Amino acid sequence: MEDAPAVWVANAADLDEEGSRLHLQVKDRYITLLRHKNFLYCFDSVCFHAGGPLGVGDIEEVANHACIKCPWHNYLITLETGEKLYQGVQMKDGKMVPGKWQSVGQKQRTHVVVERADGIFVQLKQDGKVESDEYAFKRECAQMMIA
Ligand code: FES
Numbered sequence: 001m002e003d004a005p006a007v008w009v010a011n012a013a014d015l016d017e018e019g020s021r022l023h024l025q026v027k028d029r030y031i032t033l034l035r036h037k038n039f040l041y042c043f044d045s046v047c048f049h050a051g052g053p054l055g056v057g058d059i060e061e062v063a064n065h066a067c068i069k070c071p072w073h074n075y076l077i078t079l080e081t082g083e084k085l086y087q088g089v090q091m092k093d094g095k096m097v098p099g100k101w102q103s104v105g106q107k108q109r110t111h112v113v114v115e116r117a118d119g120i121f122v123q124l125k126q127d128g129k130v131e132s133d134e135y136a137f138k139r140e141c142a143q144m145m146i147a
Pocket of ligand 1: 047048049050051052053054070071072073074075
């Protein structure tokens with residue numbers, strides 16, 4: 001499926017502060033916009049794993065990736081690509097110790113955000129299948145983030 005055309009979602013002032021967030025419904029899909037380190041990110045609000053409120057999770061820097069941490073089961077999702085990261089283990093001196101961070105691939109769909117003088121626009125990505133598509137339209141999952 002082709003990506004949808006970009007749509008206006010907010011005024012620039014609505015997301016100009018570090019850490020500011022908006023949870024919106026665009027074309028029936030629940031999305032979160034979030035400013036982190038002067039970048040605007042957009043992703044499906046509801047967690048791919050079990051429908052948790054990913055959009056309200058804390059932000060953590062993990063292996064040089066800005067990630068959002070799901071409040072339900074602590075999965076870490078990169079803001080830029082929607083990949084789920086996990087930390088492997090390795091043996092050291094006969095003991096298992098934390099190893100390298102790795103990706104299991106994209107699990108959460110991310111969308112394109114464009115900031116212009118006349119506002120912030122989002123282009124919903126619709127290519128292929130991403131696991132978060134399963135929950136992206138479910139109001140019962142998004143209602144704790146949507147006013
Ligand atoms: Fe399980 Fe998000 S619902 S990690």
